[in-house]
Amino acid sequence: MRTYPNTAALMQRGTEFLGCETAILCGAMSWVSERNLVAAISNAGGFGVIACGAMTPELLDAEIAATKALTAKPFGVNLITMHPALFDLIAVCRKHGVTHVVLAGGIPPKGSVEAIKADDSGIKVICFAPTLALAKKLLRSGADALVIEGMEAGGHIGPVSTSVLAQEILPELAAEHLIFVAGGIGRGEAIASYLEMGAAGVQLGTRFACATESIAHPDFKKAFFRASARDAIASVQVDPRLPVIPVRALKNKGTEEFTAKQREIAAKLDAGDVDMAAAQLEVEHFWAGALRRAVIDGDVESGSVMAGQSVGMVRCEEPVSAIITELMTQCEAALTR
Numbered sequence: 001m002r003t004y005p006n007t008a009a010l011m012q013r014g015t016e017f018l019g020c021e022t023a024i025l026c027g028a029m030s031w032v033s034e035r036n037l038v039a040a041i042s043n044a045g046g047f048g049v050i051a052c053g054a055m056t057p058e059l060l061d062a063e064i065a066a067t068k069a070l071t072a073k074p075f076g077v078n079l080i081t082m083h084p085a086l087f088d089l090i091a092v093c094r095k096h097g098v099t100h101v102v103l104a105g106g107i108p109p110k111g112s113v114e115a116i117k118a119d120d121s122g123i124k125v126i127c128f129a130p131t132l133a134l135a136k137k138l139l140r141s142g143a144d145a146l147v148i149e150g151m152e153a154g155g156h157i158g159p160v161s162t163s164v165l166a167q168e169i170l171p172e173l174a175a176e177h178l179i180f181v182a183g184g185i186g187r188g189e190a191i192a193s194y195l196e197m198g199a200a201g202v203q204l205g206t207r208f209a210c211a212t213e214s215i216a217h218p219d220f221k222k223a224f225f226r227a228s229a230r231d232a233i234a235s236v237q238v239d240p241r242l243p244v245i246p247v248r249a250l251k252n253k254g255t256e257e258f259t260a261k262q263r264e265i266a267a268k269l270d271a272g273d274v275d276m277a278a279a280q281l282e283v284e285h286f287w288a289g290a291l292r293r294a295v296i297d298g299d300v301e302s303g304s305v306m307a308g309q310s311v312g313m314v315r316c317e318e319p320v321s322a323i324i325t326e327l328m329t330q331c332e333a334a335l336t337r
């Protein structure tokens with residue numbers, strides 16, 4: 001077994017917190033982060049996280065059980081805060097003795113952190129912090145660790161880059177708190193730099209999405225291997241009346257049609273053919289099911305091929321263990337220099 005003494009020293013707080021060998025989380029990716037990829041990440045010494053997404057409590061129950069059958073190592077479960085059955089999903093995690101719950105998609109609703117931690121469950125809560133002020137608030141409200149994710153990332157994104165968030169948040173909070181950095185990380189040298197700034201570890205998504213163990217459709221993987229950084233674009237809001245939560249994905253027919261669709265809906269709004277609520281709902285519904293279509297069905301033309309800017313560094317299918325070894329080797333070399 002290879003050792004990475006400099007990296008291990010800087011990752012120590014992160015590995016102790018996560019209960020794994022390397023403080024590299026594979027961020028939850030809806031449809032991609034299911035039992036196979038999650039177990040592979042944790043078995044390779046990283047920290048896998050199940051993406052609950054829109055799963056029902058019954059489906060999550062089955063997914064956790066299936067993941068436990070594939071790994072004895074710890075893994076987390078990512079819950080979206082606006083899920084209508086959030087508290088039932090929390091109960092499922094508690095029932096299974098899940099060690100870490102990640103709350104994503106906004107500020108955790110009142111009582112959710114308390115529900116996870118009730119009766120001294122010992123479950124660790126990880127939250128996403130979009131700004132320094134919110135980071136402090138989340139830590140005060142019981143978050144045990146934070147992920148700061150920049151706009152280079154794949155999936156839903158905020159407006160600020162990883163490098164700026166890291167400079168704003170790490171010097172202020174990283175000595176006292178566990179902060180994991182995400183967004184745009186494709187190589188170990190970048191991991192080294194964030195560890196040196198005080199991060200307890202890192203979270204990657206794009207780099208792991210097409211691992212051998214990922215169940216993503218072969219055409220989804222091919223789209224990743226062909227793409228460069230500039231192909232992973234953030235969705236654009238066309239009309240100030242019709243809000244769009246930006247998502248970074250590979251540009252395709254779907255992303256072009258989305259722009260056209262927004263113009264069409266705005267025109268209908270101007271003409272008084274639809275009311276505001278109906279128009280906003282139509283925009284919101286455009287991408288419904290689109291990630292599943294891309295990941296599972298391989299529809300990379302009209303589906304949503306969510307990918308971060310590090311997609312250009314994803315060249316071929318590799319086992320998770322090879323990816324983690326490469327990242328750790330690069331990180332160690334950088335820290336040793």
Ligand SMILES: Cc1cc2nc3c(=O)[nH]c(=O)nc-3n(C[C@H](O)[C@H](O)[C@H](O)COP(=O)(O)O)c2cc1C
Pocket residue numbers: 026027028029030032051053078104105149152153154155156182183184185203204205206207209305306307308309310
């Ligand atoms: C295909 C895809 C799906 C994602 N789905 C989710 C999700 O369901 N929940 C979530 O919190 N983050 C999601 N993310 C974000 C990842 O968890 C991770 O934070 C991000 O990919 C890290 O940045 P990187 O892509 O630059 O490595 C997704 C990312 C990708 C690429």
